[in-house]
Amino acid sequence: MTxxxxxxxxxxxxxxxRAGIDAIDGELMILLAERQAHVAQVVGIKAREGVAAAAPTRAAAVIERTRQLALDVGVDADLAEALWQTMIDHFITKEEAVLGKGGSDL
Structure with missing residues (x-):
């Protein structure tokens, strides 16, 4: 516990x-690792269900939700969107390496 x-x-x-920023960065890394583990679980489920790595409808919903969450807590929505888009693109690339580019958009 922190x-x-x-x-x-x-x-x-x-x-x-700077010490405060460093501490927050450490907490962000822990959360990012947890998010990454959740995404890793998605790969097996998508493979089993024939779902494509890229899910544009889901990605758009995540970005929209991210922008609203950012606004709700006073974070620049454009910054939040850029960060999340980078994560989404990264994870899609990783998923496509395993799943290929076929499947449905769920």
Whole structure:
């Protein structure tokens, strides 16, 4: 379990700010690894069900949801979209290496 992070408004030094950013980066990596593990499970399910690696309808829904979540918490929606699009493209490429490019869009 991680300790609570201080309110950024209370940080007075560059070193304190950088330490906070580094801690957040570590937490983000843990979450990214967890997301990656979920996506890895998807490959076997897609193979079994004949679903294509690329699912444009799903990708569009994820991007739309990501933009709204970003807006809800005060994150730049364009930044969030760019980050998620990069992840989606990366994972589709990985899935296509296993599944090929055929299948249905579910």
């Amino acid at each position: 300790s609570p992070r201080p309110d950024p408004a209370t940080l007075k030094t560059l070193a304190d700010c």
